[in-house]
Amino acid sequence: MNVIDEALHHFVEIIKLDTTNKLQTEYKVAEYLKEVLRKEQIESEIVYSPNNRASFISRLTGTNSTSKPIVLLSHNDVVEAREEDWLFPPFSATIHDKKIWGRGTLDTKQLTIMHLMAFIHLKRLNKPLNCDVYFIATADEENGSKEGMEFIAREYPELFQNAIILSEGGGFTVHSEDEVFMLFASGEKGTAKVSVTASGVGGHAGSPPEVQAVMELTDALDSLMKMEIPSDNYPILQMLQQELKFLMNKGNEQGQLVKKLYDYMKAITFTPEKINVGGDQLNVIPYKAEAILEFRTLPNQTKEQFESFMKEWPIPSTVKCTLLSFEKGYESDPLDEIIIRFKEQSSNYGTKVKWVPFTALGRTDGRFVGDAASQIYGLSPTLTPFTEVLQRVHNKDEHIEVDSFNYGVNLMIAVLEDFCIRNGGGASVSGTKRETEPINRFFT
Numbered sequence: 315m316n317v318i319d320e321a322l323h324h325f326v327e328i329i330k331l332d333t334t335n336k337l338q339t340e341y342k343v344a345e346y347l348k349e350v351l352r353k354e355q356i357e358s359e360i361v362y363s364p365n366n367r368a369s370f371i372s373r374l375t376g377t378n379s380t381s382k383p384i385v386l387l388s389h390n391d392v393v394e395a396r397e398e399d400w401l402f403p404p405f406s407a408t409i410h411d412k413k414i415w416g417r418g419t420l421d422t423k424q425l426t427i428m429h430l431m432a433f434i435h436l437k438r439l440n441k442p443l444n445c446d447v448y449f450i451a452t453a454d455e456e457n458g459s460k461e462g463m464e465f466i467a468r469e470y471p472e473l474f475q476n477a478i479i480l481s482e483g484g485g486f487t488v489h490s491e492d493e494v495f496m497l498f499a500s501g502e503k504g505t506a507k508v509s510v511t512a513s514g515v516g517g518h519a520g521s522p523p524e525v526q527a528v529m530e531l532t533d534a535l536d537s538l539m540k541m542e543i544p545s546d547n548y549p550i551l552q553m554l555q556q557e558l559k560f561l562m563n564k565g566n567e568q569g570q571l572v573k574k575l576y577d578y579m580k581a582i583t584f585t586p587e588k589i590n591v592g593g594d595q596l597n598v599i600p601y602k603a604e605a606i607l608e609f610r611t612l613p614n615q616t617k618e619q620f621e622s623f624m625k626e627w628p629i630p631s632t633v634k635c636t637l638l639s640f641e642k643g644y645e646s647d648p649l650d651e652i653i654i655r656f657k658e659q660s661s662n663y664g665t666k667v668k669w670v671p672f673t674a675l676g677r678t679d680g681r682f683v684g685d686a687a688s689q690i691y692g693l694s695p696t697l698t699p700f701t702e703v704l705q706r707v708h709n710k711d712e713h714i715e716v717d718s719f720n721y722g723v724n725l726m727i728a729v730l731e732d733f734c735i736r737n738g739g740g741a742s743v744s745g746t747k748r749e750t751e752p753i754n755r756f757f758t
Contacts, residue, residue: 317431321723322414322716324350325427328390329407329416335391340453340462341368343390343423347430347451354434358449361470367453367461371473374436374447376734381445382688384652384734385474386429387481387679389455389462392418399710415713420706422482424714425694426451428722429480432730443734448473455679463679467686474683478652483674483692485722486700488568490561493668496660497575497700498653499692500671501550502681504611504643506620507587509636510534510629511604527603528591534633535586535605541628545581546612550648550671554579557670571701579673582623584609606638613643613673641677644684646691652733653691659728663721665697695722 315323324346331342344360347370351358358372370390376383395404395417402408404417418424433449450473452462467474484499512534514527554576555562562573588606611620617640624635647653648671657669680690696703696718706712 317435317727318720318723321427321431322719324430325414325419325423325719326407326409328423328426329414329418330405332405333391333418334394335454335456336394338365338367338453340390343426343451344368344370347372347426350430351434354437356434356437361466363453363461363465365461367465369452369462369466370450371466371470372433372449374433374443376443376445376447378444383446383448383473383477384730385448385450385477385479385687386433387450387452387463387479388422388425388429388694389452389459389482389679390423390426391453391456391462392421392423393456393708395710395712401711404712409716412716413713414716414719415711417712419712419714420696420698420703421708421712422455422694424696424719424722425482427719428694428726431723432726435727436730436734439731439735441735445734447730447734448477452679459679459682463682467682471683471686474686476688477683477686478650479680479683479687479690480652480693481678481680481690482694483676483678483680484672485693485695486703487667487697488558488561488572488700490564490568494665494697495558496667496669496695497672498648498656498669498695499674499678500648500653501548501613501645501673502643502678502684502690502692503583503613503673504615504681505639505641505677506609506611506617507638507640508607508609508624509604509638510538510607510633511602511636512633513602514632530630530632531589531603531605534629537628538584538607543581543583544612544623547580548613548645550613550645550673551576551579553648554670554672557668567701568699571704575672575675578610578675582609582611582615611640611643613645616642641681642684643673644680644687644690645673646689650689652689652729655729655732656693656695656725659732660695660725662728663724665721695725697721 328343333339348358361369397403402415408415454462484497488495512527512530514530558572561569584607586605587608590604660667674692698718
């Protein structure tokens, strides 16, 4: 069986494993991966969170302890799928019309297998590695990662120190008439949650007071919607604009997507997440109303800078704004050596692409190690158009083209071999003999 057939086999097998987040069954894929690596004589760990959610970790050891490690990061859980809505059962891994159909085919079991095959390939070469390579597939990403990456990053921070992390969030294409562009995520916005609370006078609806909390809150939100939002022309944004400005102006589907990315990247954005009006009794005017707003902050914006921004909000004294939480974003070097190697290798597999960085639309597991890692990239390289990815992910009939999947497997293998087997010493495999042995001992 050649490597592509082997990859497709593993891909089909893990899609068949129903790891819907609410079922808490990520252990099924973790156990599958452990058995695959056992046959390759690579030791690994299944690490359980306090609430018994399973994440998977393995390592190939390099000889240069001062080199930046590589972390291959994906997640094993998927969002729910209603079988009656699908053309093919979502956990059947049906191959039809040169496509693989199933939940997780684009989010992110395809990436898990790309990483798995590159990881196995490095071991089979039996050559010196110049850096440690970690293969990590986490639990609970689709529900905020509390039982997955948040737990792993907190308990085992040494795994990510100064690391180059290849994760989800990018690796999709946009097309012009004669060129193909590969968009990879080289940054991610932060998240700030803010409570906006208005106070007023309560009472009976038949005799409404002059100052009503709901009206005060409505006016405050209207003012926030109209205020000038801070923006920044940071390097990733500059590169996207430089490469794809011509496409933004076309107005077709590809151009509209790029314009949407540009508008999202350049400024802070926010949406109301929840609104509470102090009760549900009829004919009663509430004396308090609250909105929870989620802001997506610029990649390198700090908590202090956001708090300064809050002080400028045009809201009346009857409205109180409280910062509930803040998670900083990050911005990685879009010209790092590993990205150069992706660019160099990518033209060897049938499609010539230009590589363009962008800031990820969502939040990924990389956010938990943004301060520890050296670089973080959202990069599951496929030839699937970005417009298609956005329509398929978390939707019915999720699928990936077989050629697109094969492209990513080949490219990930080639880049990891090129990047990791240079000027090293003897490669070895590190693991633990007991499932209960703390993993920080395994990886020291």
